[in-house]
Amino acid sequence: MTLSPEQQAIQVAVADLLAGQASSAALRAAMLAGDIDRKLWQQIAELGCCALQLSEAQGGLGMGTLELCLIAEQLGRRLAYVPWFESVVLGTSLLGELGAEAEQWLPGLADGSLISTFSTDPVQALPVAGGWRLDGRIEQFQAAGSADLLLVTARLADGELLLFALPRDAQGLSISPLQLHDASRPAACVQLTGILLADCLARGNSLEEKLARLRLTAATVLAAEQVGVAQQCLDLSLSYVSGRVQFGQPIAAFQAVKHRCAQMMVSIELARSAFYAAAATSDLQPVAAARCLANEAAQFCAQEAIQLHGGVGFCWEYDPHLYFKRAQSNSQWFGMSTRWLDQVAAELLQEALPHELPEEAFQAEVHAWLEQHLSGEFLAMRGCLGPGDDSFAPALAKRWEQCLAAGGWVGMGWPTAHGGRDLPLAQQVAFHEAYVRAGGPGRIGHIGEQLLAPTLMAYGTPAQQQRFLPGIRAGTSYWAQGYSEPDAGSDLANVKTRAKREGDEWIINGQKVWTSWAQESDWIFVLARTEAGSQRHRGLSLLLVPLRQPGITIRPIRQMTGSAEFNEVFFDSARTEASLHLGELGQGWKVAMDLLGFERGVSTLGQQAQFEHELQLLLSQARRDGLAQQSVLAQRIASAAIGLQALRANALRVLSGAAGSPESFVAKYAWSNWHRDFGRLAADVLGPRANLIDADAAAQRLRQVWLYSRADTIYAGSNEIQLNLIAERALGMPR
Template sequence: MDLSHSAADEAFRVEVREFLRDSLAGEWGALRGLGGPGRDHEAYDERLAWNRYLADQGWTGLGWPVEHGGRGLSLHQQVIFHEEYARADAPVKVNHLGEELLGPTLIAFGTPAQQQRFLPGILAVQELWCQGYSEPEAGSDLANVRTRARLVDGSWVIDGQKVWTSLAQYSDWCFVIARTDPDSQRHRGLSFLLVPLAQPGVEVRPIEQLTGGSEFNEVFFTAARTDADLVVGEVGAGWGVAMGLLGFERGVSTIGQQVGFERELDSVVDLARRTGRIDDPVIADRLAAAKATLTVMRLNALRGLSLAEHGGDSASGGGAASIAKLVWANWHQQLGELAMDVAGPDGLTAGDDGELDQWQRLFLFSRADTIYGGSDEIQRNILAERVLGLPPEPKGTL
């Protein structure tokens, strides 16, 4: 793994840094630091406008091929952009699911007609997307989905329920995993459908979270429809498409996540200095351990990206994606606990207006880190069965 940057890469870093500095010094400056997990309700309309401004200035689809409207930047340059974006404390974009997940999936698996129809709207941030994977009886176990779709008069008719659907209340479309073969089981017979949400057969119900926001939603499909040709990949072969998308989910944008984690850790260290808890040897040791682990996490993330760039999959990389998810989710959860220990009694009470401070929000939302995006249990099963070749976990009920 080569971590060095060329002169062209460093010139690109200067370009990104200057663009963000100038842009965030003007009308967009008030948006610094807004958005993110547990805070997606913050200045949503303004952040949408900012995301469209980025698109107008050519800062979306950085890694997409040029022939699909992207900039075709190298992995190193994509890493540089996400690092500088996080360091500038720029507002969290609202188009992550479309730009970073569905767009690359359509490029890899979609038909030319699907690419022509949807990629321009994703790049321009004119059509927003959510992810219809998890269900009440199929969270991390996606092979157990019960949402069904059948072809009727040239349309897929969809019935079922999805849950934990991030930002569905703001989205125009949802990419949905549904069972299109009623006689199939587990991974077989699933299809990857593109479904419009603005129709009578779709109901979105926001779920109020501990942090006070409603990033997650329930989505109910009752005879909802989408065109027959809006299935990505082969009918019944949606599992492979779904897994391909999850690979993109743990792509280059995770480097920006690492920088965000660094900022959170620095804020906890600053709090420890203000409260005097930095003089507690146990607290100081935990802070130092968190810093060391964060450094290892970044290097591991870069190694995983390097493997992916050179054709390595999760197995050849030692289950890099699953390892990374296990490490960062538990690290971030422990950081939330550490923040509460540093805050002391003040961490137990909200403000006069009931608002949570940044450390309370960090603690509460991080409880979900080991569940969403594939729970710890599922990640460990992937490593055990697919990487180490251990016998599969017994199926059935007690």
């Protein structure tokens, strides 16, 4: 999910060219003139962008859909007035697949001297002596006015589909340019009257198959273009709101404005992750995810751009309306989102389960191990969701952790020097997927394994690492997270718990709250004020404190789910050894924040797999109830499924990218809101049964998801705090 140096080079080269040549003024001038920007077209061709996906034997560069997407994204940002999508993505791709019949056109298409376009709307074909006669009308044929070669499909009376190439001067061809709101992508009404042609280029099933493939590629590349549209709307808005002053300050300083911009960024990054994933496959769901999320991002961002510009946003001379119109016209092409959702719903709700992932050797190993070990006393845990699930028994869950640890599945990505297996990311992903497919239960040791352990590796002394990592790795020692306090929730720097040095011990007094699994844990890491009188982020340290001691009282708090995983933890002169501060004394804020950063790490893979499991549960319910494939509920299910595709793509992008990347900033907000909406959907699918508490295990799990997912947008940085972070840290808006 990261771009290779060559891909980055293409992206930068096109972006640089367009930054210089495809300004708003150039676009507006070209739109007025009514012809494509010929100079820009030539420069794009000189960069090799017209021959990209042709094979080397065909005079191309042999590249794939992702490279097309990277170019489309840049062209979308500038609304570049060139028929690149029509000629290259549609026309050249199609002709490149046809072999000898189409070879004559490829050199011209590759060097940009020939422009093609393609329409999916079929006209009528009639066999006549010496060939075919074509008649019909194509209401909106993009780029028909500037193309040298028009590729059209036509149906015979028996329904068979044929493909023809028409030179623009073909007798009987009439091209009438249309007046359009989205004037940045010209189209014409094309009339075919008794056109006689000797040859058709392709026909029948083989043509239908080629067009089905082309439709998936086109939808993916168009999604990338929509992301470019959305990105430019955000960039225009950021620039405007940072300069516009109202109430004595830039409007960018208002939280409502910051949150709007942050939400735009969330929608853009998810859609970008989705098209990266779609470009690597030709499966329906990832492509539908890219298409639908990108349409949504473009339309949402264009609408917000107009809103954030205020009155000038409604003016012709400002650009947001150009993007608003392009976002809309793009969303109608190659199938509206609702059509893609219908197809996904049909695939999901059909009786047979969705296709299984291919079983790689490593997944087979994991699967065999799980089949063997998820038995005996652990059989009851199969499919158990974990916290929030009534059947979740902590003592049994800990024995299961030990069993997993003995199999080498705890800390599997840790370096071998720390007792791990240093497994590559791909195998960790494979493990989590196989785990969920085998009905592996929710895990109880994640605070130790996934939050504290990486922090210990980054900040711990060798003595601390040797003391604590083996217990976490073996599933014998459990940790709680002591950050929140009654007066320090979102404003964590308001921590009041204090620790005073006495001899070779810290004496701790104060209170933590909402402490998950404290009642089941052996240790807690406590953010405490170790410098008396210090304020805010300064003078804090992260202390490692044993929980089982007289100075600590733990009181479970009952949650809205009915169960009690979190607690109040009171420290009344509790003690820990003087050496047990993680990182430097007084620098606890940085350590604590970096620890939170690990929450976006590999742990998200297990979470993705869990979400996938929940989706499968919901689908089983929907199939059992015979949910109609064309219903609104079915569309919501399809929407949830493609949302999950995008989350997964984003998580993989986060894990393979650099820390602090745009996609990592949006991850928490994106998954928690997806899960909250999914919980509501689960309740709606259950209908009146959502209100019951009964022994139907599958329904009971979905009810728990409905209730428990309410917490996701609160803990680990609430929605509002996430939006503040995205706006201020990722978008650089004022604090």
